[in-house]
Each structure stands twice: as C-alpha cells, then as structure tokens.
Amino acid sequence: MNWNQLQYVLTIAQEKNITKAAQKLYLSQPSLSMSLKNLEEELGVEIFERKKGVLELTYAGELFCHWAEDSLRSKQILSDQLSDISSNARHKIRLGISPHRSLILLPDVLTDFYKTADNCDLQIVEEPTYLLREMLEDDQLDLIIDVPHPDTINYQSELVAREQILLAAPKAMDKQLQKNLTLDGSLRLTADLKAPFILLTEKQIIGQISQRIFETSNFRPLTSITCSNIDTALTLVARGLGICFAPEVFVWQERFADHISYYPINNYRDTRQICLVYRKNHYLNQHLLLLLDIFRRKIPLLYQH
Structure with missing residues (x-):
C-alpha cells in the first residue's frame, strides 16, 4: 500500500466510476483497476x-476512506511543518473565492503577498459559495473568502468585514425610482415598483437573501429572468433588462460605474459577514499565515471605501 493508492480510492469514491477517476488522476483505466x-x-x-x-463503497470501503482522508491530511501537515524548517521551503496554497470578489480583492492582496513570498505557488479557485x-470540506482548498x-x-x-446588500438598477431608471426613495437615500420596495427583477437561484447566497428581502418587505416581485451568476445578472441590469440585488463590493467595479446605480434597501439593513474560513485542525504554513495577515489588513480597508 502507498500514498497514491489512498488518493486513488478517494477519487474513485468521489467519481463513482473507474473511467472518470482514471481521467481525473491522469492514469489509464486498466492501470487504475489493477x-x-x-x-x-x-x-x-x-x-x-x-x-x-455505479461504484459504491462497501462498509469496509467507508472505513478505509475515513482512514485514508485522515492519513493524507496528516501527511500534508507533516510536509508543511518540514517545509517550514527548510530554508528553501516552497508551499502551495489553494484559495477559494467568488469570481466577483476575486476581481476586487486579489490584485492588491497578491501584489503585497509576492513582495515577500517568492517561493509559493497559489491555486485560485473561483466558484460560488x-x-x-x-x-x-473535501480538503481540496486550504482557505476560502466567503x-x-x-x-x-x-x-x-x-x-x-460586514457587507451590505444593495439594489442595482440601470441608471436610465434613476428618475423612475425617485418616488421610491426615502430621505436617507434608501429605496422602498412597494407595490408600485414595476421593474422586472433579475434573480439568482436559491443555490446562491444572494438568491437566498433576495427571498428574505421580499418576505421582510412583503413584496411580490415581477421576475423576468433567473440566472446563477451575479456578474451575468449585473450585465443584464447594465443593459436595462431589469433590476437585481448585489453585494456592495460591486459598487467599486469600474466596468458597471457608467450604467448602474446602487441603492440601500429601506427595510432591509442586515449585512452578511465576510470571513477567512479554514480548517481548525490544519497546520498553517508560513506562507498561508502571511496571506491571512494581508487579508486581515486589506479587506476591512476596502469596506471602509
């Protein structure tokens, strides 16, 4: 038995198919089967x-996979600890972040990071929450910003940081929305708001928040489009096809600045927490500690913009 075989079994368990697992592992199917x-x-x-x-784990297979996951995790911790001892240590950090947030946060953060960490590889994974x-949870990422x-x-x-959820509307609708604005500049969701909503699915956090906003406001939206990507929703808003809810981080994206106005929502002032999320039982190597420290300094400054 070797370390590779542990990973092979975990990959087969994930894919439930020898051929797909072999492709993912860059092995031939006969070699993996053997x-x-x-x-x-x-x-x-x-x-x-x-x-x-499909291939399903037996009870013995489930026990083996739990052991294999723990063993590979322990191996990685030891490898990181030994690398930190070495003066020529090279680490790999697997960072997960939503696409819209990476566009705003990462250029500034990584510029600072690589001023010091010249011997670290960074894998950036941009996906929804x-x-x-x-x-x-599957140990495919070391850290997520979410x-x-x-x-x-x-x-x-x-x-x-704490992030506001705003209503994004085409600038061409600014005059139409004036009647819904309060003295503090927030926008009321009322029955006379006839603009079509572009909504995200409830798999997305923004999609879930949208439903809570409607319930809190006792508002029934006119829905014209549902999608699964906030960038797509905002691009459609910029084209005048409707309005949507968006995290305040988009206010600082220049590509929408000439086409979209953002409004606080009158009776929904809840914020969502933005966190550095990582496993408690994982060893944090020196480069990951450095990256965490830069995020701690940079993200609060962005939200004080």
Whole structure:
C-alpha cells in the first residue's frame, strides 16, 4: 500500500466510476483497476461494489476512506511543518473565492503577498459559495473568502468585514425610482415598483437573501429572468433588462460605474459577514499565515471605501 493508492480510492469514491477517476488522476483505466484489485487483495476485503452501474463503497470501503482522508491530511501537515524548517521551503496554497470578489480583492492582496513570498505557488479557485464550501470540506482548498461556515467545531470563520446588500438598477431608471426613495437615500420596495427583477437561484447566497428581502418587505416581485451568476445578472441590469440585488463590493467595479446605480434597501439593513474560513485542525504554513495577515489588513480597508 502507498500514498497514491489512498488518493486513488478517494477519487474513485468521489467519481463513482473507474473511467472518470482514471481521467481525473491522469492514469489509464486498466492501470487504475489493477491498482485497486491489488489493494483489495492486500486488505482482504472489497472496497467497492457495483450498484446500478455505479461504484459504491462497501462498509469496509467507508472505513478505509475515513482512514485514508485522515492519513493524507496528516501527511500534508507533516510536509508543511518540514517545509517550514527548510530554508528553501516552497508551499502551495489553494484559495477559494467568488469570481466577483476575486476581481476586487486579489490584485492588491497578491501584489503585497509576492513582495515577500517568492517561493509559493497559489491555486485560485473561483466558484460560488456552495461549491467552495464543498471543496473546503473535501480538503481540496486550504482557505476560502466567503460567508461563515456553519460548522464551528471543525472550521474557523474569522470575521474581516460586514457587507451590505444593495439594489442595482440601470441608471436610465434613476428618475423612475425617485418616488421610491426615502430621505436617507434608501429605496422602498412597494407595490408600485414595476421593474422586472433579475434573480439568482436559491443555490446562491444572494438568491437566498433576495427571498428574505421580499418576505421582510412583503413584496411580490415581477421576475423576468433567473440566472446563477451575479456578474451575468449585473450585465443584464447594465443593459436595462431589469433590476437585481448585489453585494456592495460591486459598487467599486469600474466596468458597471457608467450604467448602474446602487441603492440601500429601506427595510432591509442586515449585512452578511465576510470571513477567512479554514480548517481548525490544519497546520498553517508560513506562507498561508502571511496571506491571512494581508487579508486581515486589506479587506476591512476596502469596506471602509
């Protein structure tokens, strides 16, 4: 048994298919099948069984996978600790962040980071919250910049900023929306607001927040378009196709500045927390500690803009 075989089994368990797992591992299908067969013979148990055309873990396989995950995690911790001892240490950091947030945060943060960390590789994964969270839980990411993780026992969610949710509307609608503005500049969602809404699905955090805003305001929206990407929604708003809700971080994106106006929502002033989220039981190497420190300094400054 070797470290590669542990990863092979975990990948097969994830893909539920030898061919797909082999492609992901850059191995031939016969080679992966033989490796699995040899491991099962060595252990004296079957790790997988075929059910309705897919590979499912046996009970022995489930036990093996739990052990394999713990073993690979321990191996990575030891590797990071030994690398920190070496003067020529080179680390790899796997960072997860939503696409719209990376565009605003990363250029400034990484410029500072690489002034010091010239021997660190950085893998940036840009996905929505639910996928980033899954990847963090599967040990495919070291750190995500996102809302807090609900599991406070295994994950540290370090608060660095609070973010308002705003209503984004085409500038061409500014005059039409004047009647809905309050003295403090916030916008009321009332029955006479006839603009079509461009909504995100409830898989997205903004989609979930949108529904809460409608419930709080006792407002029934006219929905014309539903999509799964906030950038797409805002691009459609910029074209005058409707209005949508958006995180305040978009206020600082120059590409929409000439086409979109942003309004606080009158009866919804809740903010969402922006956190540095990482596993509590993971060793934080020197480069990851440096990156965390830069995020702690830079993100609050952005939200004081």
